[in-house]
Amino acid sequence: MANLKIIVASTRPGRVGLPVGQWIEAEAREHGGFDDIELVDLAEVNLPFMNEPNHPRLAQYIHQHTRDWSAKISEADGFLFVMPEYNYGYNAELKNAIDYLHNEWHYKPVGLVSYGGVSAGTRAAQMIKQVVTTLKMIPLNDAVSIPFVRNFLNDDSVIVPNDVMKSAAKAMLDEMVRVESALRPLRTQEPDTAAGA
Template sequence: MPERPFTLAVIVASTREGRFAPVVASWFTAHAGRRDDIVVDVLDLAEIGPYELRYGSEEMASYAKRVGAADAFVVVTPEYNHSFPAPLKHAVDLLHQEWQAKPVGFVSYGGISGGLRAVEQLRLVFAELHAVTVRETVSFPMAGSLFDDDGKLREPLDADRAATVLLDQLAWWAQALREAREARPYGS
């Protein structure tokens, strides 16, 4: 009997004007969207505007509901000055229990490090929130040169394989942790 699909929230972390994030996020969500075991919900922080969210507002309630409804997360993040974007930190810090006992994966991009320094810092943040980060990542060093003008990877084979491994790990953790949360709410 096949398991019911899990909801994967893909968080697009960059909010800068002229950002490259939509190219990477579109590639990843297309890859995830080909799977029968995943329902993708894109949370683009440029549209959500985390600094404008106020407790008690409809926008904040909607954001919290979408994060709470997700069974797993993938953060698509650039690396800015050896770290991740400030709006992402704010968006994460606005909530707490919505992140708990759920897996988080990362797709990063940037210069020579491919955003991996940002990912290592994000692992610490999500550990504090009692989320489980998966080991495998998808990383794009010198990302601008890897995609063509239409947003397609010039040589997709390695990245496609990495995305498949990441999604397989997330699927395992998402199903296992969802079953655990349903059997016994986290923290009790």
């Protein structure tokens, strides 16, 4: 049973990301394959743009916000990134949050829950794969892609999913359980992050 962190990437006022994150969190809880699930909202984490003087692989953090972020990511066994598409790419806040750390991401699966207009955020999802694989993360092939996302919001700003979204979520969460379990031995062999590289 894994510790799953659901990271809501968008931080802007009026965002759809938080309702999407809350919906996928409910799906993950219903799924039952995870021991601990936490919704992590980058708007609340509120990381400044990278201000650590040392390379993240050394884990020599001087700021408390980085140490807190490191602890949060270290305790996770897998992630779901709930991400918008901005100008055919992923948003800067998500890239910044990833770049703060290094070892903490290693050998952990990541599921992509993207949303947008006609493209459903798929161009952003494709772009981020080269970033996460550089950090030894494993992006899942199964994903959730939500086109015209505002059509699924009700008056209370709650996502009302269709059957395609629900089946995609189940397939992604099933795969998360399988891949997380397979990667676990690699994580237990990881060197102490404080030792650097």
